[in-house]
Amino acid sequence: MTINVFISYDYTSDKEYASLLKAWAENDAEHFKNINFIDGSSDFSRESTKVNAFKNSISRRMNACDKILVLVGKETYxxxxxxxxxxxxxxxxxxxxxxxxxxxxxxxISLYGKGVKRARSFTEAAIESVLT
Structure with a gap:
């Protein structure tokens, strides 16, 4: 069974980590063989005046997911x-x-009280452990 995981992250500061995560998933069958990552980024600029269109695009992607993985960088909060x-x-x-x-x-703060499974390090094994 494949698990669809939506990646949430601060686009300005942490997009390279989202890209790395997706690359790991494409190339590492050991840790991510049943995980499909869905990126939160979209074709719309985050500064766009079309905020509703951007939210609708993200909502459609999230609707196809089982989990959300928040990449907690320095600016995410x-x-x-x-x-x-x-x-x-x-x-x-x-x-x-x-x-x-x-x-x-x-x-x-919005993550508190959500029953979050947390990985304390950005490694394949740690991330896999909170998603499976």
Whole structure:
């Protein structure tokens, strides 16, 4: 059974980690053989005036998912988009997981009380353990 996982992250600061995660998934059958990552980024600019179109695009992607994985970077706790994605994931009753890119990074407050399975390091094994 394949698990569809929506990746939420601060686009400005952490897109390279989302790209790395997707590359691992494409090339590492040992850790991610039954996991399909769905990126939160879209064809719309995050500064776009078409906010509703952007939210609809993200919502469609999230609707196809079983879980949300929040990449907790240095700026994630300030990201309005991450806050919105977390709220949307709760509405869709997705399971929550998070991984700290660096151990000391602060989680968004909106993650608290969600029963988040948390990986404390950005490694394939740690991420796999919170998603399976």
């Amino acid at each position: 300030k990201s309005d988009w991450c806050k919105w994605e977390i709220k949307k994931a709760e509405e869709l009753e997705l399971d929550f997981a998070a991984v700290n890119i660096e151990h000391a990074n602060a989680s968004p």
